[in-house]
Amino acid sequence: MSAHLTAGRANFASMSFFVLFLLSSLMITWWAARRTKTSHEFFTAGASIGPLQNGVALAGDFVAAAGFLGISGLVSLVGFDGLIYAIGGVIGWPVMLFLFGEPLRNLGKYSFGDVLAYRLNSPRIRIVTGITTLGITICYLVMQMVGAGDLVHLLFGMNYDVAIWIIGGFMLVYVLFGGMLATTWVQIIKAVLMSLAAVAMTFMALSHFHFNPVTLFATASASNGVAVLSPGKLISNPLDAISVSLALALGVASLPHVLMRFFTVPDGRAARRSLVYATTIISIFLMLTFVLGFAAMQMVGKSAISAMDRGGNMAIPLLAEKLGGSSFLGFICAVSFATILAVVSGLLITGATTVSHDLFDAVLKRGRASQTQIMFVARAATVALALVAIALGLVLRGQNVAFLVGLATSVAAAANFPAIFLAIYWKRYTVVGAIWGMLVGLIASLVFIYFSPTIQIDVLKHATASIPLRNPAIVCVPLSFLVSIVASLLSQKRNDPRRYEQIEQRILLGAMES
Amino acid sequence: MQVITSAPSLPPTVNSLRLVATRRQRVSLSATAALLAAHFAFVISIAFYKTELAVQLIPGLSLAIVLGFSTVGFALLLTFGFVIWVDRVHDTAVQGLRDGGDYK
Numbered sequence: 001m002s003a004h005l006t007a008g009r010a011n012f013a014s015m016s017f018f019v020l021f022l023l024s025s026l027m028i029t030w031w032a033a034r035r036t037k038t039s040h041e042f043f044t045a046g047a048s049i050g051p052l053q054n055g056v057a058l059a060g061d062f063v064a065a066a067g068f069l070g071i072s073g074l075v076s077l078v079g080f081d082g083l084i085y086a087i088g089g090v091i092g093w094p095v096m097l098f099l100f101g102e103p104l105r106n107l108g109k110y111s112f113g114d115v116l117a118y119r120l121n122s123p124r125i126r127i128v129t130g131i132t133t134l135g136i137t138i139c140y141l142v143m144q145m146v147g148a149g150d151l152v153h154l155l156f157g158m159n160y161d162v163a164i165w166i167i168g169g170f171m172l173v174y175v176l177f178g179g180m181l182a183t184t185w186v187q188i189i190k191a192v193l194m195s196l197a198a199v200a201m202t203f204m205a206l207s208h209f210h211f212n213p214v215t216l217f218a219t220a221s222a223s224n225g226v227a228v229l230s231p232g233k234l235i236s237n238p239l240d241a242i243s244v245s246l247a248l249a250l251g252v253a254s255l256p257h258v259l260m261r262f263f264t265v266p267d268g269r270a271a272r273r274s275l276v277y278a279t280t281i282i283s284i285f286l287m288l289t290f291v292l293g294f295a296a297m298q299m300v301g302k303s304a305i306s307a308m309d310r311g312g313n314m315a316i317p318l319l320a321e322k323l324g325g326s327s328f329l330g331f332i333c334a335v336s337f338a339t340i341l342a343v344v345s346g347l348l349i350t351g352a353t354t355v356s357h358d359l360f361d362a363v364l365k366r367g368r369a370s371q372t373q374i375m376f377v378a379r380a381a382t383v384a385l386a387l388v389a390i391a392l393g394l395v396l397r398g399q400n401v402a403f404l405v406g407l408a409t410s411v412a413a414a415a416n417f418p419a420i421f422l423a424i425y426w427k428r429y430t431v432v433g434a435i436w437g438m439l440v441g442l443i444a445s446l447v448f449i450y451f452s453p454t455i456q457i458d459v460l461k462h463a464t465a466s467i468p469l470r471n472p473a474i475v476c477v478p479l480s481f482l483v484s485i486v487a488s489l490l491s492q493k494r495n496d497p498r499r500y501e502q503i504e505q506r507i508l509l510g511a512m513e514s
Numbered sequence: 515m516q517v518i519t520s521a522p523s524l525p526p527t528v529n530s531l532r533l534v535a536t537r538r539q540r541v542s543l544s545a546t547a548a549l550l551a552a553h554f555a556f557v558i559s560i561a562f563y564k565t566e567l568a569v570q571l572i573p574g575l576s577l578a579i580v581l582g583f584s585t586v587g588f589a590l591l592l593t594f595g596f597v598i599w600v601d602r603v604h605d606t607a608v609q610g611l612r613d614g615g616d617y618k
Contacts, residue, residue, distance in 0.1 A: 083582045084560065090586055091553045094593045098545045218574025229576040230568030231560045238561035245557045249550060269605070272597065279593050283586050425539060501528065504535045508608055 013330025014156060021189075021338045025174065028185045032178030039374040042179035043110040043353045049184055049264040055277025057184045058261050060191030062089065062252070062278075063285050064144075064343045066405075068194060069151070069336060071286065073312025075293020076305050079220070079228025082293055084235065086286040088245050092252025093282055097275040100253060102268035103424045103507040111350075112259045112420060113358040119423040119503055120431040121496070123366065126358040128438045132415045133256040133358075135442070137351040138388065139408040140257070141344060145393030146401045148340040154309055155317060155333040160397055168390035171345045175352065175382050180264055183345045190342040193335045195281065198288045201316070201332075204323040205295035213291050220298040228297065240470050244406075247473035251409030254416035257350040268510055295319055348385055355381035403454040406471045410449060414441030414476035418484050424507065427500040429484070432491035437484025444479055448472030527611070534607045541604075545596050549589055556585045 036042050049057070067089065075082030108114035113129035145164055152163035174182045209216040221229050235241040252258070262271045296305060296315035299322050308314040317336070321329040356378035361369040369377075415438045422429040422437075448467055449455060456465035469475070488495075559567065559581065567578035 080576070080578050080582070083579070084557070087553070087556065087582055087585055090589055091549065094549050094589050094596075095546055097593060098542045098549070098596060214572065214574040216574070217579070221574060226568070226570070229570065229574070230578050231564045235557070235561050238558065241557050241561050242554060245553060249553060272600065276593060276597050280590065283590055287583065287586060425543075505531055508531060508535055508538070509612060 011326050011330055013327040014333040015330070017331050017334030018156070018337060021193075021334050022170065024189065025170070025182075025186050025338075025341070028189070029174050029178035029182040032182035032185065036177070036179040036181055038371055039357070039378065041181065042375060042378055043349075043357060044260075044263045045179065045181040045184055047264060047266050048181075049261075051265060051270040051273035052277055053184070053188055054261055054265050054270070054274035056191045056281065057187040057264075058258060058274060058278035059281035059285070060187040060194070060339075060342055061258055061261070061346050062093075062282055063191070063194065064339050066147075067286060068198070068289060068339065069313045069316050070311070072289040072293040072296065073305070073309070073315040075290055076296035076300070076315035077302055077312045078232055078234065079224070079294070079297070080230055081232045081234035083290050084231075084241075086290055088248035089252065090279070090283050090286055091245075091249040093275065093279040095249055096253040096258070097272065097279060100259070100420060100424070101262060101271045101275045104259060104420070105262045105265065105268040105271035106507050106510045107424075107503070108263055110260070110263055110353055110357045112254075112256060112416070113354065113362070116419060116423055116434060117362065119499075120429070120434055121499060122431040123362050125431055125434055126362050128435055129416075129419075130354050130359045130363075132411055132438060132442055133354045134351055136256055136408045136411055136416075137347050137354070138385075138392075139404040139411075141347045141351070141385070141389040142392045142396065143401050143404040143408075144340060144344050144347070145389050146396050146399065148344070149393060149397065151313060151340070152337060154314060155336055161394060164390055164393040167340060167344060168386055168393070170341050171348050171389075172383065172386040174341075174345045175348045175386075176379055180349055183342075183349050184261075184264060186338075186345060187342040190335070190338040191281075194339060195285060197320075197332055197335050198285055198292065201320060201323060202288050202291055202295075205292065205299065205319065208295075208299070213294075216291065216294050216298065220294045224297060224302065228294075237468065239474065240468070243469055243474035244471045246477060247406070247409045247413045247471045249413075250417040250473070250477060251411075251413035254412040254420060255408075256354070256412075256416070257346050259420075260350050260353065292316060292319065299323075344389070348382060348389070351385045352378050352381040355385075400459050403449060403452075403459060406452075406454055407445065407449045410445040410471055410473050410476060411442055413473045414445050414480045415439075416441075418477065418480045422481075422484055422488075424503075426485075426488075427497065428488055428492060428495060430488045430491045430495045432494065433484040433486075433488030436487040437480045440483040441476055441480030444476040445472055448476060527614070531611055534604070534611060537607075538600075538604055541596070541599060545592050549592055552585055552588050556581055 040046055071082050071086050104115055107118055113126040116125045116129055117123050148167050149160040149163045152158050153160050174186055209219060217229060265271050265274055296319040300318045305312055305315045305318060317329055317332050320332040356374055360377045361367060361374050419434050419438050449472060451465060451467040452470055453465040454470050456462045569577050571577060
């Protein structure tokens with residue numbers, strides 16, 4: 001079936017859309033560069049992003065290639081089970097709205113390290129937040145680069161190494177010259193294009209099924225068996241399923257590159273509104289990917305999809321070609337490429353902010369670095385991190401790096417989530433509790449992942465793994481909370497209760513009024 | 515865990531601020547608990563009741579799909595409910611604090 005499909009080869013339409021996107025993004029970068037002079041503008045776009053714009057950018061950060069191509073691909077091959085991942089992705093966003101959005105914006109300036117440093121009155125904590133932020137960011141960057149190289153090869157037939165250099169080069173240009181403003185607008189444009197693509201494809205696909213998704217599901221189950229409508233083998237170990245769900249729900253709410261976007265809006269109210277927009281967009285989008293997965297299963301066929309990519313990543317491009325011909329396929333391929341570029345740029349600026357603002361200015365220079373020094377270090381860190389991402393992307397070609405997703409979400413859930421939660425909601429939280437809790441969450445995640453089937457069986461090809469859990473959040477999150485609480489209670493001499501009253505006031509009224 | 519402690523000796527404005535903060539915390543924590551409970555109920559039901567969830571309510575629509583979409587619907591409902599409460603009740607109380615008045 002795949003013989004007459006052109007997905008996997010560059011065509012005129014795909015190259016035109018691809019070049020058009022790159023040119024537009026460079027124009028945005030040029031426009032943003034003229035407005036990015038200070039570190040405040042570089043790190044947070046001068047807090048000038050509106051709630052709707054930020055909501056779209058937040059959604060774009062999350063609904064990347066893994067959401068658009070990965071989840072729909074999984075649905076196209078196994079049916080219902082793909083919905084479990086889609087729902088897991090949705091849940092973290094309301095959690096972020098309920099617990100963190102507004103308080104974080106009112107307490108911090110550029111990073112969540114600001115929030116902990118201000119709450120605990122200790123710049124030392126930034127060293128730990130810097131380690132977790134850089135760890136998570138580099139894990140995500142590497143995973144995106146390796147995945148992107150493979151994906152671009154599949155979509156355009158482009159050489160893997162060339163794809164890595166193009167992606168690395170463009171993300172460097174966006175961040176280096178345009179800072180957060182360029183990064184955000186590239187993300188917004190990509191998110192809008194991707195949403196339009198998903199809506200258009202769903203409309204075209206459902207037109208074959210009387211515009212009724214249930215008719216589509218019924219037709220797909222008649223052709224592929226009723227098992228596609230019910231839970232399959234994805235959840236075989238209930239404890240593992242709960243652990244993955246916990247990691248997704250709490251980890252998504254604590255990812256540094258997502259948290260950083262709260263500081264690009266003017267105030268807490270705008271942060272709250274952006275999270276409502278983001279939650280709505282992500283929920284609708286992920287439900288559309290479920291429908292699109294079934295459409296691909298029925299209209300393209302499981303065998304044709306898995307023949308091009310065993311993971312199902314080509315389901316959407318193949319469906320696009322089926323529905324709208326090579327021009328529409330070209331549009332989808334270009335949007336997928338744009339997705340990767342936008343996401344890696346967001347990760348890069350988060351890493352650069354941590355190095356320059358948290359580690360260099362606040363820790364090394366004790367908050368006394370000049371604007372010139374901060375900007376120099378920010379740009380040097382941008383170049384260094386981009387080179388690290390490119391080098392690791394090239395070196396790890398063909399390697400199984402899927403464990404990095406679990407590692408990053410687990411570290412976010414076990415190290416960052418308890419720290420941010422306790423900082424906002426617990427009066428007796430101390431810097432000793434924060435440092436011990438975060439370090440234990442980080443180290444436990446690393447150890448558990450190493451001995452899990454994800455590394456021992458999938459990567460090292462051993463027959464068994466000493467820890468049966470694929471994601472350790474169910475152990476590491478409670479452990480980190482426990483250590484944080486015990487260490488805080490044991491170090492109450494260093495806790496100033498009046499500090500929390502100031503924090504409470506600032507959480508409610510914002511920085512200006514406190 | 516003690517989230518907030520009362521402090522009768524504090525001046526009225528601080529007490530007012532604390533009351534607003536406590537109410538906001540209770541709503542935030544309750545909404546989170548409700549959402550996580552619904553989500554984990556969905557995941558656990560998938561793990562333990564696969565056969566029951568395979569039942570088709572109408573051709574093409576299994577109980578599993580209905581539960582999955584309902585979980586997302588519930589998440590959206592909580593999101594909008596929370597933000598409406600914050601806009602209408604919490605923000606009014608915060609504005610009262612900003613204006614120097616007491617918590618209402």
